[in-house]
Amino acid sequence: MFGLEKKDLRLLMFVAGLTLLAPFLLNPFPEGSAMAQFNAGYPDLMQRFVIFGIFAIGFNILFGLTGYLSFGHAAFLGVGSYSAMWMFKLFGMNVIPALGLAIAMSGLFAIVIGYVSLRRSGIYFSILTLAFAMMSYALAYSVLATDMDGPDKQGLLQKGLTGGETGLQLTLQDPRILGAQTTESGNIPVPSLFGVEMRSATELNLGDWVFTFSAGYYFSGVIMLLAFYLSIRIFRSPFGMMLRAVKSNQQRLTYTGLNPKPYTLAAFVISGMYAGLAGGLMAAMDPLAGPERMFWTASGEVVLMTILGGAGTLIGPVLGAGAIKYMENILSKINSDILHTWFAFLPDGLENLIVGMIYPFIGKGWHLTLGIIFMLVVIFLPGGLVEGSQRIGRMFKRKQADDDKPTATTEPAE
């Protein structure tokens, strides 16, 4: 089905199941219980899971397959966000054209940046992409935020193309030729898909559990599934094989008479378009775009996600994105009071000791945990979480095989 092998189809179905059932799976603890703060099943966070999943899947097509480590991928994310915002401002709040423009614009950017950067490889490539991204950041922050047509002009370019530090926002004066300029109550309309507002959500109460199903989440979820499917196809295609060849030995590839440049450029542009799509989705979920999305730490984040999950594997980047966003949103919320309530059953001295030991790693210190986990993964598990789970799986299998053997030999003796 879908032109996939059985194994890949199973993976796709697995991811599809996870995505569709996420509101249940991420909400395992009843409302109001002590563990409820570990629930990640609220729309805002689930949207971030899938959007950064798309970003990381795209980055993995470049880094995982060709081995080119780009430190400037956030530039495309920013370009996608800004393009989507302009589409909302000019034409209307439908998300489809906005995402279309986001993909197209980031693709164009990727062609230019990729064409120049891919002339070099290794660390030089990383620095070149970093330089381009930082240039985009600086331009979006300062130059493009000044009005180009004189200060007295009203409305659209009042704050330039990017809006500078405060970011690009929707206003009531935006033309929105194809849609309503304001809602009936006179507010700024929200992004929607043919009338279904991205923010709309229904809640389901089952006993103590509250599950939220948001239109925005399912829309991004379906797009992520499409993106994931496309990445499986790329991984299994002859084109994907060529990209792997670039990673394993570019010199040999050139000696056989093949030019690697078109392939790497195509991979770069595809992954840039994925990033643009993610950026556009971010703008669609929360209509706001700021320059900080292009800063190099944002590029570093997607590198962390991909490596943590497992570069070059299909599902790794999605897992990595989920893990990091989960830590960023859930781990950072825990404070020392919560820790004290958890360990309240211990004697006071021991309680304080344990809380004191855990405290640096949670709350505001979640970056420390992230850094340590990341280092451990790079040192011991170069294949990321995926390799880790495979190793554990193999360990169990071997154990099972060992368990099976003695029973097999004892049976005849009966």
Place this chain on the structure above:
Amino acid sequence: MEAIILQILNGLDKGSAYALIALGLTLIFGTLGVVNFAHGALFMMGAFCAVTFSNLLTLSYQSPEPTGTDFLGNPSYDDLFYVQQWFGEAAGAWMMDWAVPLSILFAIPVMISIGVIMERGLIKHFYKRPHADQILVTFGLAIVLQEVIKYYYGANPIPTPAPEVFRGSFDFGAALGFDPNVIIYPYWRLVYFGFAAIIIAAVFAFLQFTTFGMVVRAGMADRETVGLLGINIDRRFTIMFGIAAAVAGLAGVMYTPINSPNYHMGMDFLVLSFVVVVVGGMGSLPGAVLAGFLLGILESLASMSAVIDLIPGINQVIIYLVAIIILLTRPRGLMGRKGVMEE
């Protein structure tokens, strides 16, 4: 003309910091072949060495003042500094005033040991792994170091003043024969530039004129042969890592009066220092220093109002623009050696 001189001077201190960090990066890359993304963190650790040392110097205890009472009638207390107790009133005050320069003495052993521990404990295991892995693991280490510092010192910048003597400004204009009060330059930045020049000269002299330096240079050229001659080159390279860490740390120590240190200052400098290293040419020490000063001065020149009026925003992007142009036209950077990190 005055404006140009002023901007060149302004570029010197930033350029000195870039040059020092880039020098350390190049030392590590040239000797061990490791791309160290944690080098900015070492710069930051150096700055916090200065903070720690001045905190130590200003440790005090309270003692009741026999004569006085405060306005509520309670007995009042005096803050007594331990250094003043131990070394006498005047010497103690002098030490507290000169805390930043004195921290150099504290920072050198600390930074060398941090560097050696880092190399032996972590980086040693990454020689055989690809450059991408080295970048990633040192990037992770940088995050960890940064967060540890944040945990102990908080997220806010900590002001660390220069000694009283250097707090004023020097009127360059008057000295050069221009109108007075046009080209004013803080003393401490002059000190920083001079300090950077001394450190750079010391590193070069160490490599050029000592036997140890000679062996290290030989190892940079051909590690295997030096090893075959029965020299323990690994140990020397470890020491070079320590020295490179100390160079970055000292750059950080002396930078504290210019910019109050905060936990992410290293990352801000790191990105630019990498650009500097690549522009100068991977593995070339003179190239790193040259490119450091060049880019620092270019950055200041581009922020002159005349230039900004001509090309808006150029001050924000000039460094990256220059880096892109140089990387595409001179693949080895300004002074790169043949055969180092080439595709």
